[in-house]
Amino acid sequence: MQDDVVIMYVFVMTVDVPVGGSSVNLDVAHPCRPVQFDFGVEKVRAGVSVECSRVDDLYRLAVCGLQRFEWKEFVFPDVVQQLFHGARAEKFIFTNKSNEIQVKSLSLREKISAYYLKNMKIALIGYGKMGHMIEQIALERGHEIVSIIDIDNREDFASEAFRSADVAIEFTTPQTAYDNYLQAFAAGVKVVSGSTGWIPEHGEEVRRLCREEGHTLFWSSNFSLGVAIFGAVNRYLAHIMSGFPAYDVRMEEVHHVHKLDAPSGTAITLAEDLIHAIGRKDKWVKGTFTAPDGTVSGTEACAANELRVDSIRRGEVPGIHSVVYDSEADCITITHDAHNRKGFALGAVLAAEYTATHEGLLTMDDLFQF
Numbered sequence: 001m002q003d004d005v006v007i008m009y010v011f012v013m014t015v016d017v018p019v020g021g022s023s024v025n026l027d028v029a030h031p032c033r034p035v036q037f038d039f040g041v042e043k044v045r046a047g048v049s050v051e052c053s054r055v056d057d058l059y060r061l062a063v064c065g066l067q068r069f070e071w072k073e074f075v076f077p078d079v080v081q082q083l084f085h086g087a088r089a090e091k092f093i094f095t096n097k098s099n100e101i102q103v104k105s106l107s108l109r110e111k112i113s114a115y116y117l118k119n120m121k122i123a124l125i126g127y128g129k130m131g132h133m134i135e136q137i138a139l140e141r142g143h144e145i146v147s148i149i150d151i152d153n154r155e156d157f158a159s160e161a162f163r164s165a166d167v168a169i170e171f172t173t174p175q176t177a178y179d180n181y182l183q184a185f186a187a188g189v190k191v192v193s194g195s196t197g198w199i200p201e202h203g204e205e206v207r208r209l210c211r212e213e214g215h216t217l218f219w220s221s222n223f224s225l226g227v228a229i230f231g232a233v234n235r236y237l238a239h240i241m242s243g244f245p246a247y248d249v250r251m252e253e254v255h256h257v258h259k260l261d262a263p264s265g266t267a268i269t270l271a272e273d274l275i276h277a278i279g280r281k282d283k284w285v286k287g288t289f290t291a292p293d294g295t296v297s298g299t300e301a302c303a304a305n306e307l308r309v310d311s312i313r314r315g316e317v318p319g320i321h322s323v324v325y326d327s328e329a330d331c332i333t334i335t336h337d338a339h340n341r342k343g344f345a346l347g348a349v350l351a352a353e354y355t356a357t358h359e360g361l362l363t364m365d366d367l368f369q370f
């Protein structure tokens with residue numbers, strides 16, 4: 001069968017961008033890159049033409065197993081010319097081999113920066129486990145950290161340095177996140193936040209601030225690509241299982257002993273998605289809680305219409321989420337197991353890159369349409 005061919009129009013900047021390595025992997029073609037403009041993609045397959053227009057499309061097509069990409073000349077729309085003086089068009093061939101896009105006829109020196117608008121000024125709110133990891137990844141990606149605010153220097157919200165940030169990345173606590181958003185909004189700074197546990201109290205007001213008062217917040221209970229994929233599998237599986245009532249469903253999340261909230265924000269997102277797709281559950285409820293010393297509180301008992309979510313706190317586990325469908329005959333379990341916090345941190349930085357050029361209440365659905 002003839003290879004799929006994508007004719008893609010792309011521009012290449014002349015500025016330097018750290019790419020690293022001799023090939024460009026999926027990360028570079030990641031949909032989160034803040035490409036602000038459309039570049040046309042024409043997919044030719046067995047005589048069928050499909051119009052695509054964003055980096056997301058490249059990513060999706062790559063994952064679908066496309067064999068060959070052709071990057072052709074790009075006719076710059078006015079907006080791109082205004083934004084990028086000196087941009088020039090070039091033609092490159094990309095091949096997809098085992099989920100990796102390798103660049104052919106593109107030397108490292110040429111640096112593909114089509115995915116960068118510019119290096120950003122980032123402020124960090126919360127300099128704990130996530131704040132440190134985000135700092136490292138942001139620097140690796142060529143961004144500048146202009147301000148770091150933690151519990152002891154909150155007056156820095158009023159500083160010039162903080163106000164100069166393109167985006168603030170906030171990872172603090174369930175109790176403090178909302179006030180941090182207000183401080184950042186008052187300083188005119190957009191926020192990316194992964195803090196969990198604040199939505200029951202402040203969710204409505206934050207939605208209003210973004211939808212009616214022009215503030216920008218990108219929030220996700222989990223920024224990792226793996227959980228975004230897992231979420232899509234969860235929704236699809238729930239859709240299938242809605243036709244098989246012999247299976248009851250429950251969830252379980254395992255996290256490190258320092259975690260303040262239970263169930264985890266990710267578990268709540270997964271539970272809400274699942275309930276939306278399956279007819280026989282209409283709310284999630286807290287099930288058992290296993291404390292670090294092994295003590296179990298709560299209960300496994302719940303009504304048929306309730307989705308039970310069990311929480312376990314153990315050691316330094318970065319985060320494990322499972323959805324379990326159980327019947328008399330067998331059990332189907334899907335699990336996402338984070339090996340470390342890198343995926344969360346990279347996702348948060350990618351979200352910040354996206355947020356720098358977008359407005360309003362933003363979520364992972366803006367980045368991935370699985």
Ligand SMILES: NC(=O)C1=CN([C@@H]2O[C@H](COP(=O)(O)OP(=O)(O)OC[C@H]3O[C@@H](n4cnc5c(N)ncnc54)[C@H](O)[C@@H]3O)[C@@H](O)[C@H]2O)C=CC1
Pocket residue numbers: 125126127128129130131149150151154171172173174176180193194195196197220221222223224344
């Ligand atoms: N959405 C996601 O992908 C992820 C979300 N999280 C969430 O992010 C939050 C933070 O996680 P970690 O960094 O692991 O916690 P951590 O406890 O290591 O760090 C939190 C930091 O926030 C600081 N802090 C507390 N109150 C503050 C305030 N009012 N202003 C400024 N800083 C303040 C603390 O001093 C600490 O340095 C938690 O809610 C966690 O559930 C964690 C990992 C991934």
Ligand SMILES: O=C(O)C1=N[C@H](C(=O)O)C[C@H](O)C1
Pocket residue numbers: 196221222255259260263264265266267318319320
């Ligand atoms: O507190 C954590 O560590 C994590 N919190 C998030 C959550 O509540 O889901 C995301 C991840 O699981 C790690």
